[in-house]
Amino acid sequence: MITRLTPQDAEFYRLESSSNPIHIGSLAIVRCTDAGDGAGPPILNYDRLVDLVESRLPLVPRYRRRVREIPLSLGRPVWVEDSRFDITYHIRSSALPDPGTDEQLHDLVARLASYPLDQSRPLWEMHLIEGLSEGRCAIFTKSHSALVDGDTALEIGHVILDTGPSPRELADDAWIAPREPSDVELLVGALAHLAAQPRKAWEVARDASAGAFAVIGTAGRAVDSVVSAVRTVATGAPDSPLNTRTSRNRRFDVVRTDLEDYRTIRGRFNCSINDAILAVVTGALRNWLLSRGEALTESTTLRAVVPMSVYVEGSDGDQLKPEAEVSSFLIDLPVGEPNPVMRLSHIAHATEFNGRQRRGIRARTLVHLAGFAPASLHAMSVRAASTFAEHTFNLVITNAPGPQTPMFIGGARMLEMYPVSPLLRNQASSIGITSYDGRVFYGLNADRDAMADIDVLAAAVRDSMEEMLGACV
Template sequence: MVGLRRVRRSLVEHLTVLDASFLEAEDSDPHVSLAIGAISVMEGPLPDEDALASALRKRMLTIPRCRQMLRTYPFDVGAPEWVEDANLDLAHHLRRAAVAEPGDDHALFRLVGYIMERRLDRDHPMWECWVIEGLADNQWAILIKLHHCMADGIAAMQVISAMSDDGGGDTFASQIRAATEPDRARIALPRLTLDPLAWIQGAWHASNAVANVSARAIDVAVGVVRGVVRPAAASSFIGSVNTMRRYSAARVSLDDVTQVCHAYDVTINDVALAAITDSYRAALIRRGEQPKPNSVRTLVPVSVRSNDAVGQAHNLVSAMLVYLPVDEADPVKRLTIVHTRLSKAKGSGQRQAASLIATGADYLPFAVSARVVRALARLPQRSVVTVTTNVPGARQPVRVLGRKVLRVLPIAPIALQVRIGIAISSYASDLSFGITADYDTAPDVDQLAEGIESGLAHLVASSKRPPRSSVGTEG
């Protein structure tokens, strides 16, 4: 039991409600594991076990979260705390596995699906490092797996980058919107404390900020809730999930993506979502289903992590909800619609409203917020069909123990009756898409990956025809 283990108490750090919600969502469904991660595929030869263990100890264990475990309270009388594990044993976290012959991507992806479907042990720091051997062409891989309550995608990528010889170097994270713009919707609400004078003072200082944004945020939040309760069109993408997982990945050239961006005056996210839309459309048709305007609604996590918050390990994300135009047959028109819908969602205040709700939840007693999250997690939902998250990676190739990292493939979890999740990650000159899917729902997961690659190819081919044209608005 966690409460019986000897822990070293230092400065106590509580989980936010958003962090703890990933634990509650996992507890609400025995079929899900809310671990995130990434696979780094490297050139050989494989280092010996002592060298790997030494690197892991020197690099990963410098990160506080990798040395900390959860301390929980009965009846949710307080938020879970991060405390140092005084009995930390690296053997609990360093694992080894070998892929089946012939050691190709199919074999690697089968192993990834198996590893990610297993839940992390909450009696220890909630992460694992898997060393995977047996890959073709004298390659090997490291899979870093950690619980979503520890970190969001950007923070997780920083943890993963800690294994590299130079700590990961410069990343694309500095280009995200929150890193370059002040988030005026974030409000420092007072946290619950036993000191009534401190609480009243904090509440007084927060009240003016709340008054400035709360009316608009509430209006937007009501609209978001109305959208969430509106079910998507019936399709094979909707339904419960089982315990087993499938995984596959697509990889495209960032130069090709940039070419499309320049040709149509759109963003990398626009192009990535348009390629994903192409794949979902093809999948529906392949399954004998009619693509409809409301067939595929995706939840798009949005980072609210400023450059000042780079060192913070917990989740700093908001979210937007967007319908993918799978009903549109023309690739360029799909890109136009994706661009317009994302722009409208960004301008509508969805991101700020979701951030305000998450911040406000921290203001409530944890017992109340935990019960609300737990109840919501158990409700059936048929509105959000998929999750699509973008995690910036290193700008330049990196090395681990002198071995070059050839590619980095992100891994997203699925939960809350979402059967398919796609994580997007940039690394050097590549943009990779990692697809996690319910085993029974997506036997065609490899075709979903191929569909993303062909979706981008369609846009690249179209971008070469006109010299330059701007994306218009959705009609």
Template sequence: MPQLTALDAQFLHFETATNIANIAGLAILEGDLNRADLQALLEQRLPYVPALRRKLAPVPLGLDHPYWEQEDDLDLDYHVREIGLPPPGDDHQLAEQVSRLHARRLDRSHPLWEIYLIHGLSGGRMGLYTKIHHAAVDGIGGADVLAALLDMGPTPAPPPAEEPEHDAPPPGRAEMLARGLARLAGNPAQALRFAARAMPHLDEIPVVSWVPGSGVVAGLARRVAGSGRAPDLPALPAPRTPFSGPISAHRRFAFVSLPLDEVKRVRKGFGVTVNDVVMAVCAGALRRWLAAHGGVPQQPLVAGVPFSLRAVGEDGPGNQVAFMTAPLAVHVDDPVERLHQVREAMQRIKDRFALAPARWLREFSESMPAALMGLASRSAFGLVGQTAPPINVAVSNVPGPQFPLYVCGARLLTHYPVSVITDVSGGVNITAFSYDGSLDIGVVTDRKMVPDAWELAGDLREALDDLLIAEENLPQ
């Protein structure tokens, strides 16, 4: 009888005609994949993938967060679809089709996922686009769901020997109402407890720390409690860019693969992490794009960077992710200095994150009455998006397996993330996924703000080249 957490429910509440909470991936496969074979594989595997066999069971009057209800009779003809590209079936046509699919909301009367087989891709390849609602999984959980459908060899593995677990049915309407009313009565006390615990840490919580006076209040509370101070972070006012503000209902998607050994060469040469290199490459690409479209701001962009809250080996349900903000040094011309500034910023963010774990975000969400969350989320998104968005761009880097994988015997060549843009996080999302020696990057943009996402994808390649040249010129 699983129930959505408040954080999971937020991804349902903020959806509008333009803010769509789909997270997805575009797999490029070698050869062609038969729809019937894929459905047969899914029929075997889905009983062991809870996120794909649950649908929403709303609480009457919206008094509480919805429950998940197990769907025992999945309609795979509905969930697994196929389309074809007209000749020549190039990557740009594929990306255009994915752009359209990604902008469509999922039907909440069904389990919240869809798979599209995309035939007709040139070079003897095919596309496999999989999308799932963010309320069901986060980025790491989504990768785990995909992994459950893949094999490490051309021959599909047999299903597990153990019987799959079954969810208990959700409570009846009367019990849902009773639980919702009890939760509503407890919200004020929970909010007070949260406020008391959070007071000494106001200057450590993203966004809240920018509110005037938060540092003074937090300092006084810490002196009373006798605790120390978190690492300082600079104030991060997000500069206006061509991709700031309310987004439209239309998307653009592009992708690029960068050799992982080149990324690691830069990492080793400059003594940084792979994630530092990825962030610096994104900063360099955005600088190039901005220089060609209105000018580079004189201050850093503000990047929204997700951090996983999952412990190593943990595969719990729902969203276990925090969204931190970091300066992205697009204003720095020199690629090496830009890399070092990115490294310093990411290290400070990690230090602060370690001292101020994002359980506060979950606790704050849980303290809000469920009946008000939908209106509050949509109102906040609309207001912030139209006035002063706190984030310019979302950037994410998800580590993946470094060996080949297969779907129904077809080898997975590349896997490009297709992520979320919103009014608050800006009209650009750049997400990287490392797989089998490649850094596969998906770029999602708002069609009106950044009409040509391929230009930005090409800038990523150029930004890595700048760092490779700098690494070659290092003194021996």
């Protein structure tokens, strides 16, 4: 099966560079043995993970397809079935020195997140990381942003999760590796496509004469529903150490917080959970800037792109669910404001204003899919963020709700889940946030040279939460 990349898929495929790999990462921590000391028999191992993923690939068929360029650049690249698809190439195994610490895990994830995916194969990898202390193991997944659109193409984390310890059964997959089309066949197909659409043929010729590949049909129209309402306020972002030339090396750290604390803040100040999360992030960024000796005044701000799926409380008040769309807007975070209540007030007013204007990407497929996981929403969020001009924001904060009941991977209970969002061009850090099973997890991805002090930001998140809770008394 041959399908043409959409304009936005093609744009993401072209965005990648050695210092800016554009893949969405997801880190799941699971209980791999029944015994807390890790001495029991494994619930999940490499072979079982391979079998599980292979059985679920029919639900994400694009994970067996690779990108092929059209000769002479006569049109957008295409997805073709990979005739040499080898699942063991994509699923890999690593082990930490026993007993592996969380810090060792984060260092390994940073290294894995640093290098681009192999563009000659389907654009994803999954790493089973064993040897973590207390009978735990980790699953780190990388999926290229061109691969996941959140609607017709989901992130593989959606389909390997189950709501119970017994993996759900699917029909046998009869997939057989097909013969791939030759370059001549791709060229003939592209010429036929252009012959049927003269306007696109003219666009291809125009762009080729300019010496550059352009996304045919203009990617701007494809994402207009995400950002058109806020383009007019996209002025230059404030100067910040968050914006600098980046290397290809990364650092990664995490923060674990309790969802109930955000509900306490919401109840005290009549704001949304999203507002409470952004207020905590703002306080953390303020403390991090102060630790660097940055001069702050009350008017100092950082501008963030905040693509998020909005949290909606269920009828029982305990379940968080996403709306059927992902929205994106720019917001100035008041990092110069010393009063945490005033910071929250500024953010609540800003998000309310943007909420009246926002237009979003539909995500009905995500909302209604059994075993919902937030990785696809983070992928959509990064797509939305990348449509803003480079100099109009300081950082990206993606925020997507996950399931509030325990989930399982191959029978092993998932304990924690962290997004690992990519760094866009000249962005020293990205902050990904996910809720799961009563907790809110932060994944902090950063350039190794520009933000060697990522651990300071992680500690600042915890301090900011304490400050916000203190203001609730």
